[in-house]
Amino acid sequence: MTDTPVLSVRNLVVEIPTRRGILRPVDNVSYDIHAGEILGVVGESGAGKSMTGNAVIGLLDRPARITSGEILLSGQPIHNLKGEALRRLRGKKMGMIFQDPLTSLNPLLTVGDQLTETILEHLGVSQQQARERAIAALEEVGIPAARSRIDSYPHEFSGGMRQRVVIALALCAEPDLVIADEPTTALDVSVQAQIVALLKRLCRERGVAVMLVTHDMGVIAEAADRVAVMYAGRLAELGPVREVLTAARHPYTSGLMASTPLASQGHERLRQIPGAMPRLGNLPDGCAFHPRCDYAQDRCRRDPGPTLETCDGRAACWFPLGAERKQEVGA
Amino acid sequence: MLAYIIRRVFQSVLVLLVVGLVAFSMFSFVGDPVDNMLGQERTQADVERLRDQLGLDQPFVVQYWRFLEQAAQGNFGLSYRQGRPVAEILMERLPATLELAFVSGLLALVGGIALGIFTAIRRRGVSANVIMTASLIGVSLPTFLIGILLIYVFSVELGWLPSFGRGEVTRIGGWTTGFLTESGLKALILPAITLGLYQMTLIMRLVRTEMLEVLRMDYIRFARARGLREKSINFRHALKNTLVPVITITGLQLGSIIAFAIITETVFQWPGVGLLFINAIQFVDIPVMAAYLMMISVMFVGINLIVDMLYFAIDPRLRVDRTAGGH
Ligand SMILES: Nc1ncnc2c1ncn2[C@@H]1O[C@H](COP(=O)(O)OP(=O)(O)OP(=O)(O)O)[C@@H](O)[C@H]1O
Ligand code: SF4
Ligand SMILES: [Mg+2]
Numbered sequence: 001m002t003d004t005p006v007l008s009v010r011n012l013v014v015e016i017p018t019r020r021g022i023l024r025p026v027d028n029v030s031y032d033i034h035a036g037e038i039l040g041v042v043g044e045s046g047a048g049k050s051m052t053g054n055a056v057i058g059l060l061d062r063p064a065r066i067t068s069g070e071i072l073l074s075g076q077p078i079h080n081l082k083g084e085a086l087r088r089l090r091g092k093k094m095g096m097i098f099q100d101p102l103t104s105l106n107p108l109l110t111v112g113d114q115l116t117e118t119i120l121e122h123l124g125v126s127q128q129q130a131r132e133r134a135i136a137a138l139e140e141v142g143i144p145a146a147r148s149r150i151d152s153y154p155h156e157f158s159g160g161m162r163q164r165v166v167i168a169l170a171l172c173a174e175p176d177l178v179i180a181d182e183p184t185t186a187l188d189v190s191v192q193a194q195i196v197a198l199l200k201r202l203c204r205e206r207g208v209a210v211m212l213v214t215h216d217m218g219v220i221a222e223a224a225d226r227v228a229v230m231y232a233g234r235l236a237e238l239g240p241v242r243e244v245l246t247a248a249r250h251p252y253t254s255g256l257m258a259s260t261p262l263a264s265q266g267h268e269r270l271r272q273i274p275g276a277m278p279r280l281g282n283l284p285d286g287c288a289f290h291p292r293c294d295y296a297q298d299r300c301r302r303d304p305g306p307t308l309e310t311c312d313g314r315a316a317c318w319f320p321l322g323a324e325r326k327q328e329v330g331a
Numbered sequence: 332m333l334a335y336i337i338r339r340v341f342q343s344v345l346v347l348l349v350v351g352l353v354a355f356s357m358f359s360f361v362g363d364p365v366d367n368m369l370g371q372e373r374t375q376a377d378v379e380r381l382r383d384q385l386g387l388d389q390p391f392v393v394q395y396w397r398f399l400e401q402a403a404q405g406n407f408g409l410s411y412r413q414g415r416p417v418a419e420i421l422m423e424r425l426p427a428t429l430e431l432a433f434v435s436g437l438l439a440l441v442g443g444i445a446l447g448i449f450t451a452i453r454r455r456g457v458s459a460n461v462i463m464t465a466s467l468i469g470v471s472l473p474t475f476l477i478g479i480l481l482i483y484v485f486s487v488e489l490g491w492l493p494s495f496g497r498g499e500v501t502r503i504g505g506w507t508t509g510f511l512t513e514s515g516l517k518a519l520i521l522p523a524i525t526l527g528l529y530q531m532t533l534i535m536r537l538v539r540t541e542m543l544e545v546l547r548m549d550y551i552r553f554a555r556a557r558g559l560r561e562k563s564i565n566f567r568h569a570l571k572n573t574l575v576p577v578i579t580i581t582g583l584q585l586g587s588i589i590a591f592a593i594i595t596e597t598v599f600q601w602p603g604v605g606l607l608f609i610n611a612i613q614f615v616d617i618p619v620m621a622a623y624l625m626m627i628s629v630m631f632v633g634i635n636l637i638v639d640m641l642y643f644a645i646d647p648r649l650r651v652d653r654t655a656g657g658h
Contacts, residue, residue, distance in 0.1 A: 091558030098556075103549035107648060108571045117567075118557045147442055153647040169557060 040224030428603030447538025582638030
């Protein structure tokens with residue numbers, strides 16, 4: 001892929017000033033997403049997945065803010081846009097899908113109202129055309145009898161159908177990038193797969209770039225082209241989905257895999273990573289993962305934290321798995 | 332929904348029956364009306380005749396039923412003090428109170444909602460904080476004090492507005508209105524502010540709290556993520572959701588304006604039913620007091636019912652009869 005990526009995040013840092021000092025929920029994160037590609041983002045709760053997505057779409061809650069790095073949308077820097085300029089991009093160039101379809105839709109406006117207002121805002125079409133587009137958008141996400149259901153209120157749809165409506169809303173102004181923050185977490189297991197399949201189909205058919213945040217390794221395996229694994233605000237591993245899932249290089253990724261039931265893994269016992277992710281306020285020196293890492297050595301505690309750039313470009317680890325493990329000699 | 336309405340109507344009737352009982356009991360427990368009505372010089376025959384005329388010799392339940400029957404027809408008997416039918420006296424006084432309550436209610440509603448939205452949207456702004464602080468004073472100052480302060484500033488010191496009465500009124504059928512003359516309108520200003528200020532601050536704080544709550548909801552965030560304009564987010568998405576819970580309490584507040592009018596009417600010598608009630612208390616004019624109580628409670632209950640219906644109109648989730656069946 002030689003074309004400009006739809007989304008390019010370069011050394012992004014998000015900081016939250018607090019009384020106890022400055023926290024970095026996103027620390028030096030870089031990745032690209034190309035048209036028609038799904039980047040899966042995984043990591044434990046609090047790893048900074050949502051924070052990264054919110055930073056991209058410009059919806060960080062105070063006092064969190066971007067302090068350095070760049071966000072390029074189709075090559076154009078957007079990280080320093082504000083107010084009106086940013087608003088015009090939202091919905092039109094980038095959409096967002098949230099976790100809970102029950103709370104993402106305004107209960108007092110019909111589904112059609114919410115769709116047409118978004119379409120009218122971004123596309124120069126008439127009221128009538130907007131309505132037709134709204135119906136088409138509902139049909140595209142698989143709402144049966146869209147024409148007759150467009151004037152229904154959100155509560156008249158089931159959870160899975162509502163998430164389809166949310167997806168239609170995020171995509172109705174034809175953005176190039178969609179950030180889906182745990183779009184299946186709040187859903188019934190039975191409809192999760194359908195929603196993932198829908199996202200995948202829309203991504204392929206429309207050539208949308210998708211950032212798919214999830215806890216679910218199964219979802220990653222099913223939908224993602226590449227995976228970014230986050231730990232304590234940093235990227236731990238970034239690579240093509242097959243390689244990362246079958247041959248994890250970062251000990252944290254491998255730990256995550258071992259703790260997830262995946263069909264491909266057969267009947268091995270699930271193993272949790274011991275300990276918990278450290279709080280942002282007291283990250284350990286060196287590699288943030290070292291207190292929990294089976295392979296930690298002196299260098300891990302001593303040297304500044306490894307990054308993708310300072311390591312092999314795939315895993316932020318001094319001693320990646322798979323590579324020949326050299327024992328540190330002397331000090 | 333129909334079942335719900337029927338239940339609410341039933342409850343309302345029950346409330347009115349209880350209030351009616353209280354109002355009626357006043358007749359028997361607060362002194363002997365015959366003593367009050369006939370002066371020192373009376374004969375036993377006078378007493379008997381009056382007792383008979385007032386139906387005071389019959390059993391309690393029968394009297395209560397008769398009272399209800401009469402009350403339902405707007406007949407509350409004769410005022411002990413004026414000797415005229417209470418209904419007639421009330422009807423004379425009612426327009427003054429209703430016009431005052433209407434203007435204050437409008438002021439409270441429009442001002443309260445507008446300021447509530449403003450202070451919620453600009454919650455970090457200086458002016459919003461000034462308004463919030465001022466509203467604390469508004470809530471804590473007693474009504475009569477506000478009235479007196481206003482009179483002092485605008486009537487005594489500046490001499491701009493009258494300090495008492497209704498000004499010139501125009502008679503239209505059985506109604507007297509102060510809306511049509513300059514002096515009538517001028518006379519309305521201070522009492523309306525006095526009466527409406529408290530409700531306005533309450534509504535404002537309520538709207539603000541609700542609005543802030545709503546602005547934190549996911550669907551507002553999602554609306555933002557879709558690139559909708561702030562104007563549309565605030566007034567289309569947030570305001571409507573804010574009004575659902577606000578409407579109930581606001582409705583009740585407006586109902587209580589009529590009751591609160593007693594104080595304002597006394598301060599401004601406003602010739603409404605509130606002032607009538609105060610005077611009736613001084614003279615233990617039980618029929619007037621009872622009628623006033625009944626009238627206020629009917630209004631309260633009526634407003635309550637209307638508020639409930641509004642609730643249905645605004646929130647589609649409550650209109651259960653049109654669920655289209657999900658998947
Ligand atoms: N206002 C704040 N003050 C301090 N820390 C905050 C604040 N907001 C967020 N954080 C921290 O930022 C970190 C990143 O949070 P984020 O929501 O991005 O995590 P996540 O990876 O999406 O987790 P989850 O899987 O639970 O959604 C968390 O550790 C959180 O505690
Ligand atoms: S750098 Fe060291 S501590 Fe960190 S993950 Fe790699 S081996 Fe473990
Ligand atoms: Mg999250």
